[in-house]
Amino acid sequence: DAKTTQPPSMDCAEGRAANLPCNHSTISGNEYVYWYRQIHSQGPQYIIHGLKNNETNEMASLIITEDRKSSTLILPHATLRDTAVYYCIVRNLGNTGKLIFGQGTTLQVKP
């Protein structure tokens, strides 16, 4: 079973920041928080990952709470092309670290 909980859907206005929450209260010390997204009928796309520090890349920012029990993915300026299903996954980094997908959050960016 997936070890994360996400809201099933969210809306965001184009140009505004999209903040996607994720709960992972049972995360263990050696597990990372990963975010992927899947645009309709395509393979998942990696967005960002982190262990305990906040992370930022060209796509998004990841804010992880100090107790690591929850995190937020931030898309700073959402566009229509960001409409997708966003998956938050906890994973061991080793070679056999499977990605177990939950139901994710369907983000709808509206004009």
Next chain:
Amino acid sequence: GAVVSQHPSRVICKSGTSVKIECRSLDFQATTMFWYRQFPKQSLMLMATSNEGSKATYEQGVEKDKFLINHASLTLSTLTVTSAHPEDSSFYICSAVSKGYEQYFGPGTRLTVT
């Protein structure tokens, strides 16, 4: 970034026939690849772990004799759906693990069994 391809992107086959799906890591070597299946409006479900040079490890409930996995080289894994039936119609996605343990996904293969 690393690129993973799948072939074919779409396939239609008749009930009772077998179909092979290829997953290739184009610019890196992958000792481990994963196979997922996704039904409409559902999430990805992990089917099996494919390790180069050894037998695949299947998730609970996945029939290993129906979904044959071969990982003969560091850049290629194949999934063969044997004696396909309409209920096997699905979106099949592979991923490949790089040396840095990151997973990169293929674009998926849409299988329709008539």
